[in-house]
Amino acid sequence: MGGEVAMVWQTPKENIQLSVSSINLNVDDLETYTSNTVINTASMSTDLDELTTAPVFKTLGVVTKKVVISGTALPIMAAQTFARKVYLNARRPTAANSNMVYVGNSDVDYATDQQLALAPGDSITLDAGLGCKYDLNKIYVDTIKSSDCVTGLYEVV
DSSP: OOSOEEEEEEOSSOEEEEESSEEEEEEEEEEEEETTEEEEEEEEEEEHHHHSSOOOOSOEEEEEEEOSSTTOOEESSSSOOEEEEEEEESBOSSSBOSSOEEEESTTOOTTSSSSEEEOTTOEEEEEOOTTOOEEGGGOEEEESSBTBEEEEEEEEO
């Protein structure tokens, strides 16, 4: 086993060790009971390089949210939509915004400090992290000038 051991777990049969360079499971009779079926596994080895390769987007979604009435927070997606990463840009699809765009939760309001302020053309990336996700229906925008908007991409979960 290469690398140094980072963690050791005790099982009824043997130790399972996580190595920096590989994962080696050496369990003689690991038994998993699923609907009265027994699966015996002798040994498994996986190179961590296969587990830590660069992420590949399976599907990208596109979002454009135009604020019709300034001072009214709107969710960037009308329905529940989950994403691991969200890339937002303070820009109209065909032209630059003329004022700031504010991103936050349902309390976002250009007259308060409860949000992130994006100048025209500024971008923000929201990364939920491993195993987590954002609901785009819970991310809101507001603007000083109606007709300004936010556009972006998101990685579909």
